[in-house]
Amino acid sequence: MKPSISSLIEKLTKTHSLSEDEYSTLLDEYTPEIAEELAAQAVDVRRRIYGNEVYLRGLIEISNICRNDCLYCGIRRSNMNCARYRLSSEEILACVEAGYPLGFRTFVLQGGEDSYYTDDLLAALIAEIKSAHPDCAVTLSLGERGSESFRRLHDAGADRYLLRHETADEAHYRMLHPSSMSFRHRMDCLRSLREIGYQVGCGFMVGSPHQSNVTLAKDLKFIEQFKPDMCGIGPFIPHHDTPFRDDPAGSVSLTCYLLTIIRLIQPNVLLPATTALGTLHPEGRELGILAGANVVMPNLSPADVRKKYELYDNKLSTGAESAQQVDELRQRIKAIGYTVVSCRGDVRRNADAS
Ligand code: SF4
Secondary structure (H helix, E strand, O other), X not given: OOOOHHHHHHHHXXXXXXXXXXXXXXXXXXXXXXXXXXXXXXXXXXXXXXXXXXXXXEEEEEEOOOOOOOOOOOOOOOOXXXXXXXXXXXXXXXXXXXXXXXXXXXXXXXXXXXXXXXXXXXXHHHHHHHHHOOOOEEEEEOOOOOHHHHHHHHHOOOOEEEOOOOOOOHHHHHHHOOOOOOHHHHHHHHHHHHHHOOEEEEEEEEOOOOOOHHHHHHHHHHHHHHOOOEEEEEEOOOOOOXXXXXXXXXXXXXXXXXXXXXXXXXXXXXXXXXXHHHHHOOOHHHHHHHXXXXXXXXXXXXXXXXXXXXXXXXXXXXXXXXXXXXXXXXXXXXXXXXXXXXXXXXXXXXXXXX
């Protein structure tokens, strides 16, 4: 007999753990009423750890050149229509200098897997950012690298690393990636980052092709067991130059439901309301925060390259999504009862929200 939804909700909020089958049931039984009830609990849990603070990250998209060919990605190697660019160390430092007076105290360097960014180059760049702004955190989101490389960059001062696992189901992973990419290697990278001492982020797209509630349940179980410090999830949005161009976009409400569940699995997780949510819904960012998210990540990249970092169609990089308009973002977040704060915004450990 299937457990009742109310007993599942009670178990999740008390123990922060369900079986894969139970996660799957929680997803199968989704209704707006259940989502609302769970979101109220997620918001309460988050308030006890983070108050009403929302953390700010400045996203610097350093390169759209990538050696990989992920089937869902607009900057995949085989997309010949993509106008490629990479930023020099000087250009990246200029973005940091532009962001600091705007209140940014975490800089996220994100890019494709571009061999131009050697360990030497990145280590020098990270050291320079940290020496100019010792009160800031540096987050890297540069894909898979070797463990020695991860270690070098951590030694240079990098604090956090985001590497979406994309799916915790190996067969599903193979449907989203070319055979040259390996699910096991992705998971090994995540474990290696953790061992080295990074604050580690994983994540996945909601509504990616071939995803099901069974694969999503595996993602939730993986998150429960891996205990990431950060978790980036956003709706899948197709890009017109990829094999998934005709697949439908993911659902904003299911994304919000998953944000809520992830908050309840791991109360202290840093959970961004992603750009993809804001792209699909004019109030996507706010909906994400009201579902349990507590991080926003506006774009600090030079204005002339923002359109070129097109992971999916119509990706937002203007308005409240632009770092230069951070005041608009602050106002919008304030209007729903939260405060965007200027601090590193580290994960709070040993926080008791149970
Ligand atoms: S998802 Fe990341 S690794 Fe894959 S092609 Fe795009 S930029 Fe490269």
